[in-house]
Amino acid sequence: MKAAREIMSPDPMTVGPEASVTEMAAIMVENRIRCLPVVDEEGRLLGVVDEEDLVHQDARVHFPTFIHFLESYIFLPSSLKRFEKELRQAVGYKAREVMEENIPMVGPLQSVEEVATLMLERDLEYVLVVEEGRLLGVITRGDILRTIAGG
Numbered sequence: 760m761k762a763a764r765e766i767m768s769p770d771p772m773t774v775g776p777e778a779s780v781t782e783m784a785a786i787m788v789e790n791r792i793r794c795l796p797v798v799d800e801e802g803r804l805l806g807v808v809d810e811e812d813l814v815h816q817d818a819r820v821h822f823p824t825f826i827h828f829l830e831s832y833i834f835l836p837s838s839l840k841r842f843e844k845e846l847r848q849a850v851g852y853k854a855r856e857v858m859e860e861n862i863p864m865v866g867p868l869q870s871v872e873e874v875a876t877l878m879l880e881r882d883l884e885y886v887l888v889v890e891e892g893r894l895l896g897v898i899t900r901g902d903i904l905r906t907i908a909g910g
Contacts, residue, residue, distance in 0.1 A: 763874050764867035766906050767888045767896030773798045776805055776855035783854060784813050794885055796894050797854045804894045806858030807887065813857070864889045865898070875903050 773796045774783055783795055787810065794809040863886045865874050874886060878900065888896040 760870045760872055761906060762867065763865050763869045763871065763888050763898060764895065766871055766902045767867075767898045768902065769896040771796060771887075771894065771897045773894065774808070774854050775799070776853065776858075778854040780813060780852055780857065783808055787813070793899070794897070795854075796887060796897070797858045798894060802894065803892045804862065804864075804887065804889055805855070806860045807862050808854055808858045809884070812859060862887055862889075866890060867895055871903065871906050874898055878903065 772786060772790060772792060774786065776797055776799065778795075778797070786795060787793070794807050796804060797806045797808060798804055863877070863881065863883045865877065865886050865888055867888050867890050877883065878886060878898075885897055885899045887894060888898060
């Protein structure tokens with residue numbers, strides 16, 4: 760069975776944490792890519808910005824769900840967490856403000872079967888291939904399909 764490093768797109772386009780939302784959107788459109796890893800000066804992976812993160816710039820923020828009980832308001836924790844994320848993404852102007860830090864990652868030696876299973880179980884469009892904190896490549900659903908097709 761093939762390993763992740765054999766099917767990944769190596770040396771993906773990246774941005775630094777100070778890249779603007781406008782710059783990132785232009786890079787994604789021009790290069791027809793769905794995500795931009797965010798790396799520091801030493802090349803360490805900090806996060807990832809994908810199309811959804813940028814779309815939040817024009818989306819409405821949904822206020823947290825709460826319960827009114829005994830003259831108090833109780834916010835539901837999951838609703839509050841989602842609100843905080845949406846608000847941060849809606850008002851952010853830099854990669855560091857809108858990037859997702861919970862990054863879908865795999866190691867370069869993981870099997871394609873493991874990568875495909877992870878992507879299916881977590882409904883992921885892509886995973887980043889990382890070794891010792893350094894970004895090596897990106898695997899998309901298309902890469903998995905090409906592997907299945909024998910390409």
